[in-house]
Amino acid sequence: MADEIGTVGVVGLGTMGAGIVEVFARSGLPVTALEIDDAALARGRDTLRASTDRAVRKGKLTAEQAAGILDRITFTTDYAAMAGADLVVEAAPERMAIKHAVFTELDRVCGPHAILATNTSSLSVTEIAHHTTRPHRVVGMHFFNPAPVMKLVEVIGTVVADQDAVDTVVALCRRLGKTPVEVGDRPGFVANYLLLGYLNQAAWLVSDGYVSAADLDDAMRLGAGLPMGPLTLMDLIGIDTIVEILDVIHTYGGASRRHACAPLLRQLAAAGRYGRKSGHGFYRYAKAGSGAPAAPAAGSASAGTEPAPAQPATVAVLDDPAAAAALTAAGVPARELSDVDKSALAGVDLVVVGAGADAATYAALGAATDAVLAVDSATDQLAAAGAASGRPGAVVGLHLVGEFAEIARTVGTDDAAVAAARGLAEALGRRSVVVDERAGLVVEALLVPYLNDAIGMLASGYADADGIDHAMTLGCGYPEGPIAAIDRLGPAAVLAAARALYAESGEPSRAPSPLLAQLVAAGRGARG
Numbered sequence: 001m002a003d004e005i006g007t008v009g010v011v012g013l014g015t016m017g018a019g020i021v022e023v024f025a026r027s028g029l030p031v032t033a034l035e036i037d038d039a040a041l042a043r044g045r046d047t048l049r050a051s052t053d054r055a056v057r058k059g060k061l062t063a064e065q066a067a068g069i070l071d072r073i074t075f076t077t078d079y080a081a082m083a084g085a086d087l088v089v090e091a092a093p094e095r096m097a098i099k100h101a102v103f104t105e106l107d108r109v110c111g112p113h114a115i116l117a118t119n120t121s122s123l124s125v126t127e128i129a130h131h132t133t134r135p136h137r138v139v140g141m142h143f144f145n146p147a148p149v150m151k152l153v154e155v156i157g158t159v160v161a162d163q164d165a166v167d168t169v170v171a172l173c174r175r176l177g178k179t180p181v182e183v184g185d186r187p188g189f190v191a192n193y194l195l196l197g198y199l200n201q202a203a204w205l206v207s208d209g210y211v212s213a214a215d216l217d218d219a220m221r222l223g224a225g226l227p228m229g230p231l232t233l234m235d236l237i238g239i240d241t242i243v244e245i246l247d248v249i250h251t252y253g254g255a256s257r258r259h260a261c262a263p264l265l266r267q268l269a270a271a272g273r274y275g276r277k278s279g280h281g282f283y284r285y286a287k288a289g290s291g292a293p294a295a296p297a298a299g300s301a302s303a304g305t306e307p308a309p310a311q312p313a314t315v316a317v318l319d320d321p322a323a324a325a326a327l328t329a330a331g332v333p334a335r336e337l338s339d340v341d342k343s344a345l346a347g348v349d350l351v352v353v354g355a356g357a358d359a360a361t362y363a364a365l366g367a368a369t370d371a372v373l374a375v376d377s378a379t380d381q382l383a384a385a386g387a388a389s390g391r392p393g394a395v396v397g398l399h400l401v402g403e404f405a406e407i408a409r410t411v412g413t414d415d416a417a418v419a420a421a422r423g424l425a426e427a428l429g430r431r432s433v434v435v436d437e438r439a440g441l442v443v444e445a446l447l448v449p450y451l452n453d454a455i456g457m458l459a460s461g462y463a464d465a466d467g468i469d470h471a472m473t474l475g476c477g478y479p480e481g482p483i484a485a486i487d488r489l490g491p492a493a494v495l496a497a498a499r500a501l502y503a504e505s506g507e508p509s510r511a512p513s514p515l516l517a518q519l520v521a522a523g524r525g526a527r528g
Contacts, residue, residue: 005115005172009034009081009088011102013044016119017091019147022051025072026148027176032074032081041075048073051148079105087172089141091119094244099123100131107132115165117141121192122248125185126158136162139169142189143178144475152475153178158185179474181467187253188245190463190471194482196245196259198450202230203262206282211442213282215433222431223404223443227477230446231282232293234265235275239282243269256509258449306434307415311423312349312372318365320354320376323400327352330428340364345371350420352376352398359388366390372420374398378444379500382437383410396421399441405432406441439504440497447485448497452513454482455494455526459515465527487525491516 009032010021017033021044024031033048035041052066061069074081082088088106092098099118106116116138118128129138140156153173157166166182173180183189188196202220205211211219217229234242243265250259268274268281275281276291283293316335317324327334334352337344340361345351348371353361355377365373366389373389375382378399386392396417397408405425409418418434425432435441440448454468463471469481486494498512519526 005086009085012091018047022148025069079109083109087115089117122188122245125156135160151179154189155180155182187249191475199230203265207262207264219442223402235281238274240269240274258509307419309422309426310419312420314348316348317352323352342368345369362388372417378441401443405430407434408437410437439500451482452498456513483526491519
């Protein structure tokens with residue numbers, strides 16, 4: 001079916017459109033590239049030439065190959081030049097009025113066999129198609145930036161689109177060396193729906209004053225293993241773009257708080273602080289377009305001055321093999337306990353307590369030792385543990401996640417307990433952050449709702465497991481897809497964390513997907 005596409009057109013030669021033109025031309029297809037006027041056309045031509053020149057310098061293309069790519073491109077400002085195209089991809093700005101105008105013109109000049117595709121990242125493909133006389137030949141073809149590099153293309157069919165048109169575009173994507181993910185028409189599709197919910201929640205945490213920008217970014221890089229923190233990523237994408245996409249998803253996708261734009265994002269966009277491209281976003285940059293932040297710019301104030309780290313001399317570990325292994329790997333001697341043994345606790349300064357310890361265990365610990373009780377959990381009720389122990393000042397959270405440590409204080413936690421937890425994190429070589437007790441703390445509060453969104457998408461049949469994982473690994477650069485992450489962590493652990501977050505917030509958008517409970521009951525993973 002991909003062989004049906006012999007000539008293509010692209011409308012819009014911004015960064016995205018120019019990249020799409022290059023993808024087609026690299027594959028050997030003749031491309032007609034259209035812009036609104038001569039000045040915009042010249043900028044698009046310069047963007048393409050700069051990209052191919054860069055590829056030559058890096059040894060990815062020969063000079064002859066680069067020249068061949070450019071020779072296959074015809075530049076124009078006249079829609080009539082699209083008349084012979086088998087496929088035209090629109091890559092105009094993300095405003096529905098502009099897209100309506102583009103598709104009206106394309107519908108007028110293109111042959112009846114032509115497939116018209118939109119590169120929209122979040123707008124309704126169905127509504128765009130409605131402004132043509134051929135809605136059955138209109139599909140979504142969402143490339144990711146930079147298009148010549150990123151392997152994912154979301155192919156969006158509508159309720160009126162011919163399956164033949166969708167299949168032809170899917171086959172063409174494979175011919176281009178891309179990985180297509182075929183989905184239906186809903187705001188944000190797969191990648192943006194999942195990514196923007198996560199990014200927006202990160203902005204809410206900073207907007208609420210719960211954690212600083214730098215601490216949050218470090219938590220997700222070191223704790224969740226992501227290549228970039230969410231606030232740095234928003235500066236890269238452009239905060240104005242983030243706000244636009246969130247507003248579309250929130251308006252047309254169910255109006256949940258997950259996609260209700262955080263006030264801080266709207267304030268930054270209104271102030272022209274778009275991120276790297278303006279030189280100022282969550283972080284300041286040495287100059288506009290620079291990739292190196294010079295200093296935090298927004299939401300960067302610490303919650304308060306915390307006591308200096310005070311490394312405990314003697315440590316014990318109760319029912320926490322992972323913490324024991326981390327201590328051993330760091331060369332920190334620790335006594336491993338399987339129950340509360342007063343004699344074994346003699347002289348101990350800090351006890352790391354595994355997740356899920358009950359009130360009786362904390363009561364026994366409170367009676368057996370004066371040590372700090374550091375709870376290695378993001379969801380255990382620390383204040384309740386402190387009350388059960390009879391020594392609330394000594395109870396602190398010390399959640400070891402990835403290469404990071406989250407230290408949580410309750411309303412009753414003493415500074416000495418926080419200092420001891422910080423000291424142990426330092427001895428383990430972990431970057432740490434001190435926050436107030438809250439379900440999920442930082443890492444799980446952001447990661448688990450994202451995983452829950454993904455499993456809900458799978459449960460609805462909107463996309464299959466491979467498609468969801470491909471969207472996030474190939475489209476967003478995640479090291480692991482959300483369905484794979486659920487199976488690695490275990491559906492039971494994800495469900496428990498999701499229930500804790502939902503119980504605390506009461507937000508419908510955080511209600512655990514029923515599929516999680518079904519997987520746990522069946523004793524199987526999301527992939528079977």
